[in-house]
Amino acid sequence: MSKTEANANRHNVQGNHACALAAIAAGCRFYAGYPITPSSEVAERMSLELPKVGGVFIQMEDEIASMGAVLGASMGGLKAMTATSGPGFSLKQEHIGYGILAETPSVVINVMRGGPSTGMPTRPSQGDVMQARWGTHGDHTAIVLAPASVAEVYTETVRAFNLAEQLRSPVIVLFDEIIGHLVETIQLPAPESLQLIERKWADAPKEGYLPYAAGDDMIPPMPRPGDGYRSHTTGLTHDESGFPTQDPAKAEAMLARLINKVERHRDVVDAADMMATEDADILVVAYGTPARAARRAVKEAREQGIKLGLFRPITLWPFPERAFLAAAKSAKRIIVAEMNAGQLLLEIERIAGRERVSPLLRFDGEHIAPDEILDAVGKAA
Amino acid sequence: MTPESTNANNNDRRHEIRFAGSGGQGLQLSAKILAYALIGEGLYASQSQSYEPTSRGGLSRADLVIGPDEPDFPLATAADFILLLDQVAANDGAKIIKPGGTIITDQRLVPSPPSGDFRLLALPITDTAIAIGNPRIANVVALGVLNALAALASREALEAAVGALTPAKFRELNLEALKAGYGMAEAETAESAA
Amino acid sequence: MTDAKQQTPFDVLQYLRQELMPHFLCPGCGHGIALRALLWAVHELGIEKDNLAIVSGIGCAGRTGAYIDANTFHTTHGRPLAFATGLKLARPDLEVIVITGDGDCLAIGGNHLIHAARRNLDITCLMLNNEVYGMTGGQVSPTTSEDRYTTTTPLGNTEAVFDACKLAEGAGATFVGREVTVQTPTLKNLILGGIAHDGFAFIEVISDCTEIYGRKNDLGSSAEMILSQKSAMRPETFENNIIDRPFRPNALPTGVLAHDKTRPEYGAAYRASIKAQQTKK
Structure with missing residues (x-):
């Protein structure tokens, strides 16, 4: 080429x-x-x-x-x-x-x-x-x-x-x-x-059709208006028929399925990027622009002989906990760098324990620079 | 990095360039032209700009971070080159110059250039643009100076970028401005070598 | 529209989800009559149930949509017109009809009403006006008549009343009409005109809330309420027009109040502008 x-x-x-x-x-x-x-x-x-x-x-x-x-x-x-x-x-x-x-x-x-x-x-x-x-x-x-x-x-x-x-x-x-x-x-x-996915459209028999009945994947096919299903869509808690229900068992089943369908598909939902985490003494957790600062900080720290790694969640929610735990295995200290007063920080503290986690936060409308991360690493080391 | 270094293509270090002046001087376009030319060199550029509430007259700057791959950090932190085309940008704009870097200023529009641990080149950029026929092409004269000194993109790639990103009716004028910028940089290099 | 359809006598049950009966409306509520008039118009127009999309908001009016055997979308409070706008633009082949109430349409959803009217997308908006928030227990609405008592106007309502039809017309609706429920065939014809109109049609149905609003204001039984509606709105139809307890103190005009066939329908105009752009190239 x-x-x-x-x-x-x-x-x-x-x-x-x-x-x-x-x-x-x-x-x-x-x-x-x-x-x-x-x-x-x-x-x-x-x-x-x-x-x-x-x-x-x-x-x-x-x-x-x-x-x-x-x-x-x-x-x-x-x-x-x-x-x-x-x-x-x-x-x-x-x-x-x-x-x-x-x-x-x-x-x-x-x-x-x-x-x-x-x-x-x-x-x-x-x-x-x-x-x-x-x-x-x-x-x-x-x-x-x-x-x-x-x-x-x-x-x-x-x-x-x-x-x-x-x-x-x-x-x-x-x-x-x-x-x-x-x-x-x-x-x-x-x-x-590009690999593109289209929603599953309903093709079940129309007689006795249940628009919110899901199979093993927990995702019901969607009825397309005009295809003859004439189904009901509502923001009210509903059962498999799509019509409102206040039956406790049905209400619980519906909400549980909505939550579990995401859990069931964590293999496609989760995404995270790891950099030099295998032997890291200190781990930075960052996403968005601060993660770019952290990328440079990790390289510069490694040049100085500091074992710094980066865990970068690409999917923020549901938080890729499993990947994070693997990345954080060797880290004695975890620095969460984000442009807010401490939001993902709460999730990291929940998973890793407060004693292991230090915040590096900015909420003054300015970005977090690589040097700020290196300074925080210096203090943590 | 020194101004005499070869194309950024040939080493894996990043380069940071800042264009600073006042809104309406065409500095965002200068940065865009250079970034466009760099695609042809196989390089990656991250271009950021200051967003001010005013569109005209206030401080305007465009930063380029250039590397052989996507730059780790996309914002400028230590500029190799800074182009200063207005006094309004002289203080804030020059802050991030790398020790030993180069600041190019416009003689007419930056009467009090900054001083410090960097090479300062005060050049008649706007005057040259006026001599060619239009002060509004000073941004392209400046771009010619900058690229001639920094050797980021090939001259052909830059000319092609000017052709692609400027209006057809000003194309010849802009190419002439670029040429004048190269001439000015070459004279400056010859002088410092002498 | 087919002749065969028109010849079939209208049977409301054919258009209802009978498995959901009994319905939730109170005895005497005017909404059921409005629903019947709508389905009658749908029948006479020969609209296939598969191609009918009913988009409704929240409240007593919004809940009626679920009983229609069609593609029904029960959306959020005040926003059925926003959903309907997306649906109609995505699917111009569907007949999109919005069912909303006076609170849904004029209070929380007022912004969407005026912009839907301005835009002139081919949607029919049926606003069932019973002057009150019935589902939440009878609070004051933008159409509650002056001095009326509600659970949030214990001293009588002192706010001015919205004239929804004037509002819709002022905002640019190209078909505007109002009718009372007791004139069911006339109401059906008005709705039919609105659906057939190629553009945004706004129809206000003067409904009644006997159970909550009527009782609180001593307006009599359902029959008395709807008769007083008729006498107030169409005094010419009453020979001895003596109303001591008018449903509305101020009579409002009924029938087709605005019909502008000259303004282009928004969806068609948007698609035409795209096509024109493509042929230019």
């Missing part, structure tokens, strides 16, 4: 644009959104790209309506997405819960900025880690992915659609403002090289 050929598919792409391009490649054909910094470039790019593939873009009247329209389009059979940032993410939470309960595939992008409230719209943050996990009310699972580069925004957005389709659930992709606005050189994959 000549140099020109090798470079032909390489492009300098902004993180938010990579997200839009990946969505199109993953088969997304519906986007509804509302302008909000620092995510608006996702919507702008989708408004340009969707018409080219026969899809639909709509700017709705507000954040709530955007998520409602996404669920409506998905119920109609299209792969659908929205993008937002902190305040808008708060507004979408009720509908994210609806999507979880009614099992409506959808992808929600949250380009994180400082908060609470309007906060610092143009400054990076990782303040929505817990909102992504627990933002909607009630007991539920959350599938949350956290890419750390523009290239990974692309691959994780594709994966988000695949997981949404396979597991019939909303999937959230979280990245900070830096990654959203960063322009990086990426290799755009050939569309045919």
Whole structure:
């Protein structure tokens, strides 16, 4: 392959644009959104790209309506997405819960900025880690992915659609403002090289059809309107028939299945990246931009003879606990570096024990630099 | 790294470049052109910029972190080269210069250049742009100077990038600006060698 | 629409999920009549149940959707129009009808109503107005008449009443109408007109909540309530028009109140603009 050929598919792409391009490649054909910094470039790019593939873009009247329209389009059979940032993410939470309960595939992008409230719209943050996990009310699972580069925004957005389709659930992709606005050189994959998953459509006999009856995989096939199933979809707790129930046994069975279906598929949901963890005395846990700082810090520390490793969850929720425990085996000290006042920190403390864990937190609208991690490592060593 | 080093392609060290000035000077475009040219060199660039509430007049900067693979950390921390095109950027913009790095300033627009442990080149960038015919192409003159000194992308790749990313009606003017920038850098190198 | 269908006599049971009976509505509730009128219109238009999508919100009106033997989507409070917008854009082949209530549509969902009206997507929005939040126990709504008592207006309502039809028309709805439930065939015809209209149709059904609102305000039995509706709204149909306890103190106009066939339907216009762009290239 000549140099020109090798470079032909390489492009300098902004993180938010990579997200839009990946969505199109993953088969997304519906986007509804509302302008909000620092995510608006996702919507702008989708408004340009969707018409080219026969899809639909709509700017709705507000954040709530955007998520409602996404669920409506998905119920109609299209792969659908929205993008937002902190305040808008708060507004979408009720509908994210609806999507979880009614099992409506959808992808929600949250380009994180400082908060609470309007906060610092143009400054990076990782303040929505817990909102992504627990933002909607009630007991539920959350599938949350956290890419750390523009290239990974692309691959994780594709994966988000695949997981949404396979597991019939909303999937959230979280990245900070830096990654959203960063322009990086990426290799755009050939569309045919992508492995895409489509939801299972119902094809059972119509007589006595139960729309929420699931097989061993715990994921019921979805009835497509117009196919003759004439089923009922509701945000009320329902049984296999899809109609509301207050029967304790049926209510428990439904919620248990929703939680267990994600657990059952942890092999495709979990994702994490390990760097120099085998013999690490000190382990940094970081995701998003701080993980990039940690990558450099690990290399520089190793040059200085410090046994530093990095555990980088790519799936934040459910937290890839098994991979983390393996990575943390030899670590005497674990440093959690994140751009918030300590959110994933709580999960790491839960798993590893508080005495082993030190926080390295920034919530001033500035990033965490490699030197700050090295300083923290120096103090911990 | 020294300004005389060969293409970044040939070693695996990263390079960090900062373009700083005021909004509207076209520095984001300069960074974009260079990053575009680097694709042809098989390199990876991470480009970040300052986001200010104002679109025009305020501090504007674009940073490039360049490497043979995806840079570990995508933000600039120790710049090998800094291009300063406006006094407004002189203080904050120069802070991250690497010891022994190079700061290129515009003679006219940066009357009080920073000083420190770095090489300072104060050049008539804007004056040259005016002489060619338009002060607004100073960003491309500056890009020519920078790439000639830093040897990041080949001259052909940079010319192709200018052609691809600037409006057709200004293409000739921009290529002339690039050429003038190269000329200025070559004269400077010859002078320092003499 | 087929002639054969039109000739078949309308049997409401054919359009209901009979396995869900008995339904949850209180005796005397006007919503059942509205539902019957809707299904009657669907029948006369020859719409296949498989292609019918009912999108409803939360409240007594929202719960009625589940009884229809079609593709039914019981969504969130105030947002059925948002869901319906996504569904209709994704599936222009479906007949999308929204069932909502006065609280659902005008209070929590007011923003979606005005923008759906402005956009003019081909959705029929049926707002069942009973002047009260019935499901939550009878609180004041944006259409509660002045001085009426509710569980949150113990001293009588002092807020102004929304005229939903004027609101929808002002926001750009291209088909607007209002009817009382007791005029069931007229209501059916109005709904039929709204569904047949190619654009956003807003239909307000003057329903009644006898059990909670009527009782609290001493408005009489269900029969008395719906007769007083009729006498208030259509005084010309009553010879001796003496109403001592009008259902609504202020009569509102009924029938087709706006019908604009000139504005393009949003979905078709969007698809046409894409096609035009593609042919340009």
